[in-house]
Amino acid sequence: MIRDLEKVRNIGISAHIDSGKTTLTERILFYTDRIHQINEVRGKDGTGAVMDSMELEKERGITIASAATYCEWDKHNINIIDTPGHVDFTVEVERSLRVLDGVVLILCSVSGVQSQSITVDQQMKRYQVPCIAFVNKCDRSGANPVKVSGQLRDKLGHNSVMMQLPIGLEDKHEGVIDLVAMKAYFFEGDNGENMVTKEIPEEYMDDALAAREEMLDAVSLFSEELTDYILEEKDIPEEVIMDAIRTGTIAREMTPVFLGSAYKNKAVQPLLNAVISYLPSPLDIENEAIDLDNNEEAVILESEFDKPTVALAFKLEDGQYGQLTYIRVYQGCINKGDTLINSRDGKKFKAGRLIRMHSSQMEDVEAIPAGHIGAMFGVDCASGDTFVSSKINYSMLAMHIMEPVISLSIKPKDNKAQINMSKALNRFTKEDPTFKTYVDHETGDTIIQGMGELHLEVYVERMKREYAAEVETGQPRVAYRETITRKALFNYTHKKQTGGAGQFGRVAGFLEPCDEEFEFVNKITGGRIPTQYIPACNQGFEACMDKGPKLEFPVTGIKVTLEDGAYHAVDSSEMAFKAAARGAFLEAYNKAKPVIKEPIMKVVIETPNEFQGACMGLINQRRGIIQGSQEEGVMSVIESQVPLSDMFGFSTVLRSGTQGKAQFTMEFSSYKQVPQSVAEDIAKKKLEEKKENK
Amino acid sequence: MLRKDLVIKSPVSKTIGIENIINGGFGAVISRAGVGKTGFLVQIALTQLLNDEKVLHVSLDDAMEKINLRYKEGYTNLIDYIGYVDPQKALRLWEDIKTNKVGISYNESSFDTGKIKDYLKSFKKADLILPSIIIIDGLNFDTDISAILEELDALNKEFSVSFWLSMQNHREEELCKDGYPIQLETYKELFEKAVLLQPIEDKIEAVILKDGDRTDQKALLNPANMMLVDEY
Numbered sequence: 006m007i008r009d010l011e012k013v014r015n016i017g018i019s020a021h022i023d024s025g026k027t028t029l030t031e032r033i034l035f036y037t038d039r040i041h042q043i044n045e046v047r048g049k050d051g052t053g054a055v056m057d058s059m060e061l062e063k064e065r066g067i068t069i070a071s072a073a074t075y076c077e078w079d080k081h082n083i084n085i086i087d088t089p090g091h092v093d094f095t096v097e098v099e100r101s102l103r104v105l106d107g108v109v110l111i112l113c114s115v116s117g118v119q120s121q122s123i124t125v126d127q128q129m130k131r132y133q134v135p136c137i138a139f140v141n142k143c144d145r146s147g148a149n150p151v152k153v154s155g156q157l158r159d160k161l162g163h164n165s166v167m168m169q170l171p172i173g174l175e176d177k178h179e180g181v182i183d184l185v186a187m188k189a190y191f192f193e194g195d196n197g198e199n200m201v202t203k204e205i206p207e208e209y210m211d212d213a214l215a216a217r218e219e220m221l222d223a224v225s226l227f228s229e230e231l232t233d234y235i236l237e238e239k240d241i242p243e244e245v246i247m248d249a250i251r252t253g254t255i256a257r258e259m260t261p262v263f264l265g266s267a268y269k270n271k272a273v274q275p276l277l278n279a280v281i282s283y284l285p286s287p288l289d290i291e292n293e294a295i296d297l298d299n300n301e302e303a304v305i306l307e308s309e310f311d312k313p314t315v316a317l318a319f320k321l322e323d324g325q326y327g328q329l330t331y332i333r334v335y336q337g338c339i340n341k342g343d344t345l346i347n348s349r350d351g352k353k354f355k356a357g358r359l360i361r362m363h364s365s366q367m368e369d370v371e372a373i374p375a376g377h378i379g380a381m382f383g384v385d386c387a388s389g390d391t392f393v394s395s396k397i398n399y400s401m402l403a404m405h406i407m408e409p410v411i412s413l414s415i416k417p418k419d420n421k422a423q424i425n426m427s428k429a430l431n432r433f434t435k436e437d438p439t440f441k442t443y444v445d446h447e448t449g450d451t452i453i454q455g456m457g458e459l460h461l462e463v464y465v466e467r468m469k470r471e472y473a474a475e476v477e478t479g480q481p482r483v484a485y486r487e488t489i490t491r492k493a494l495f496n497y498t499h500k501k502q503t504g505g506a507g508q509f510g511r512v513a514g515f516l517e518p519c520d521e522e523f524e525f526v527n528k529i530t531g532g533r534i535p536t537q538y539i540p541a542c543n544q545g546f547e548a549c550m551d552k553g554p555k556l557e558f559p560v561t562g563i564k565v566t567l568e569d570g571a572y573h574a575v576d577s578s579e580m581a582f583k584a585a586a587r588g589a590f591l592e593a594y595n596k597a598k599p600v601i602k603e604p605i606m607k608v609v610i611e612t613p614n615e616f617q618g619a620c621m622g623l624i625n626q627r628r629g630i631i632q633g634s635q636e637e638g639v640m641s642v643i644e645s646q647v648p649l650s651d652m653f654g655f656s657t658v659l660r661s662g663t664q665g666k667a668q669f670t671m672e673f674s675s676y677k678q679v680p681q682s683v684a685e686d687i688a689k690k691k692l693e694e695k696k697e698n699k
Numbered sequence: 700m701l702r703k704d705l706v707i708k709s710p711v712s713k714t715i716g717i718e719n720i721i722n723g724g725f726g727a728v729i730s731r732a733g734v735g736k737t738g739f740l741v742q743i744a745l746t747q748l749l750n751d752e753k754v755l756h757v758s759l760d761d762a763m764e765k766i767n768l769r770y771k772e773g774y775t776n777l778i779d780y781i782g783y784v785d786p787q788k789a790l791r792l793w794e795d796i797k798t799n800k801v802g803i804s805y806n807e808s809s810f811d812t813g814k815i816k817d818y819l820k821s822f823k824k825a826d827l828i829l830p831s832i833i834i835i836d837g838l839n840f841d842t843d844i845s846a847i848l849e850e851l852d853a854l855n856k857e858f859s860v861s862f863w864l865s866m867q868n869h870r871e872e873e874l875c876k877d878g879y880p881i882q883l884e885t886y887k888e889l890f891e892k893a894v895l896l897q898p899i900e901d902k903i904e905a906v907i908l909k910d911g912d913r914t915d916q917k918a919l920l921n922p923a924n925m926m927l928v929d930e931y
Contacts, residue, residue: 160764614809618817621801626825633763633802636809644763646798 020111037076107284197270287376414479487553489597507576545586612667759837766802
């Protein structure tokens with residue numbers, strides 16, 4: 006691996022589903038000689054793209070797991086993470102962004118900025134990842150890269166600047182004009198591998214000059230030298246322009262926009278040049294960890310090889326040789342045989358086989374130095390763990406992980422499936438923090454939880470294929486919550502004096518709604534409840550949050566204020582105060598007008614214009630609220646908020662209502678109170694379930 | 700309480716009259732370009748939202764985001780106009796009413812009343828309350844749109860929903876003999892109500908051109924926020 010970090014790029018490729026992320030990655034690998042034949046995502050050859058190594062990925066034509074790979078371009082090492090576009094797998098995108106230094110944001114030249122592009126953009130903002138944009142599919146009918154660049158500005162607030170102009174669009178798309186070098190690039194050969202540089206065709210010259218002036222105007226903000234050149238009307242050296250673009254991009258103050266068509270092998274090479282020229286090297290990015298031995302103070306990590314090692318495990322995979330852990334090394338260097346510590350549990354382990362990945366194939370390496378992405382075998386850890394050398398005790402900051410919103414009961418078909426299912430669940434929960442599982446003690450069923458129907462569907466399918474675990478699934482269930490809507494007082498005495506040691510504790514105060522999950526405020530004065538019993542009161546109240554008294558859903562958004570109480574010198578104990586708190590909670594809860602809340606999803610439908618009315622109708626029939634609809638060319642985008650409980654089976658309904666021409670994305674938006682009539686239905690169902698279980 | 704205050708202070712209550720908004724078939728807000736047709740239409744719609752009614756806003760000019768922005772701005776102007784309001788309360792009310800508004804943005808060339816019909820039908824199918832008014836902003840009255848208006852009239856009859864349309868007139872055009880701009884004159888049978896917005900010095904004068912007893916009533920509006928000037 007290259008030790009000169011100036012020549013390393015860790016990049017991700019992110020976009021809306023079906024924007025061509027995997028196709029682009031496949032072309033990049035081809036042009037950088039990593040693969041010698043191009044396979045299409047849903048190719049007729051039946052091979053599938055190299056980056057989609059999972060059988061299920063090839064079949065469905067979607068990328069499920071991020072495959073990491075690397076390539077070399079212009080003496081630089083580029084580590085690429087191909088991220089899934091479907092929103093149900095958004096945790097994969099989050100993880101990738103956490104360890105990447107830059108992103109190529111792909112946008113479709115016809116559909117422009119789509120809903121998932123917005124989600125990915127928010128994630129990039131959260132992790133402060135610089136990006137360049139690639140407007141793909143310029144060969145498609147209706148392609149308009151200038152419009153897309155405008156959308157990047159209007160919808161996502163990027164300072165987007167066109168770096169290229171297309172030479173022809175739609176079926177006449179031949180190449181691109183580079184506005185920095187003022188040259189035209191054409192792509193010849195069977196797979197566009199020969200990039201031919203020519204003078205700009207005369208008919209494009211005026212447009213190119215105007216666009217270059219606009220570009221220089223935007224870029225000059227980041228370089229005084231460039232401004233001087235412009236003011237003095239001198240010939241501007243390319244390097245001066247490129248330095249200014251690089252400065253603006255790394256500071257996240259501008260987004261250079263490139264264009265082409267990965268599928269038609271147009272303009273991928275200039276994009277690779279841009280990755281090298283404009284996206285940051287590990288040296289350009291400041292990474293922070295927290296020092297667990299020093300009051301969790303933030304520490305800046307340095308990409309130096311002789312410093313103590315700090316690495317983050319960002320993805321786990323269970324392969325034929327055991328668990329494969331993907332890591333990004335931020336500081337120091339991991340050598341084969343080094344002893345490392347997992348800072349989460351303090352366990353020591355020896356770094357065994359180190360590899361770097363090329364999709365599903367691997368290359369053994371002796372060391373993974375700072376700034377690089379690689380993988381190691383035989384480490385028992387969870388995704389998000391930090392590995393450090395023994396001299397330090399740092400932890401990388403936790404990743405933003407969302408709570409699951411949907412659950413499904415699964416039952417193994419036989420004994421063998423039971424054993425395999427446990428193995429599979431054990432692995433999946435380790436790999437994916439948004440996938441959770443538990444056993445419902447009342448029904449004895451195993452419940453899996455995730456971010457959407459497709460998310461769970463894929464795991465059930467993987468159980469079957471990879472672990473031969475045939476399972477029967479129940480109806481998907483929504484993760485309802487309970488909360489209170491007004492303040493209610495409690496004054497409860499727990500008193501028990503029948504045989505054995507007595508129990509006594511009195512607590513008084515009030516419950517009220519709040520924005521936090523749970524808040525406990527102690528306002529006891531004068532020792533009415535001795536200090537040593539206060540934590541017990543807190544625990545007693547908090548324990549009640551797991552199962553709400555109304556319908557046994559988890560309770561959220563409650564603030565408990567403890568104002569008064571009483572104790573007995575002999576009979577009071579922690580247990581007594583815990584019991585008193587439980588009693589008080591039950592006493593006040595019903596007075597506080599409890600309600601049920603349900604997850605509301607942001608649903609975005611993209612449909613041909615003629616089905617717009619029909620699609621809006623489908624949303625209306627599902628208690629959905631349409632926020633708006635926009636015609637964009639021949640397509641309409643409908644944005645809405647719909648309760649998750651009404652979205653089950655929506656893909657089938659949408660397909661049949663639009664002759665299969667519409668698609669939709671769905672992501673969690675917020676929890677909202679369910680209407681009274683629906684709450685009654687939920688209560689009825691819950692009661693029936695209880696009866697059945699008895 | 701806040702809802703009521705906002706409705707009372709709305710420029711619509713002093714000009715058209717709240718009770719007149721949904722009382723009938725078609726209304727028009729007429730002005731030259733840039734005077735404030737859309738802003739006034741938004742104020743009409745806001746009074747409906749504040750009365751817990753649904754509103755469908757169809758625009759042939761603005762993108763969906765811009766429609767949403769115009770409503771937010773219109774609401775903020777109204778809140779600012781009535782003086783001090785608890786910001787939390789104002790925000791809660793906005794969150795509450797905004798869900799009753801649907802903004803649809805169409806390309807002028809592909810605008811088709813059939814899509815509105817499909818949408819209205821879906822309300823009936825799902826047994827939902829229909830929007831009380833439909834705002835159509837951006838129809839070009841300088842071209843022959845009689846077919847579109849006939850179709851809208853049919854929707855009005857089928858679904859009992861009121862329509863408010865923007866109508867652009869031009870500086871150089873003279874008024875017709877009964878005082879209507881030519882655009883209104885052509886379709887005057889269809890429109891039961893019409894408000895003309897015209898700049899007078901640094902204000903906007905709202906003149907009721909057509910609305911029974913109210914005809915010829917006038918009010919002055921502040922062009923910055925479309926609120927009544929007389930109040931202050």
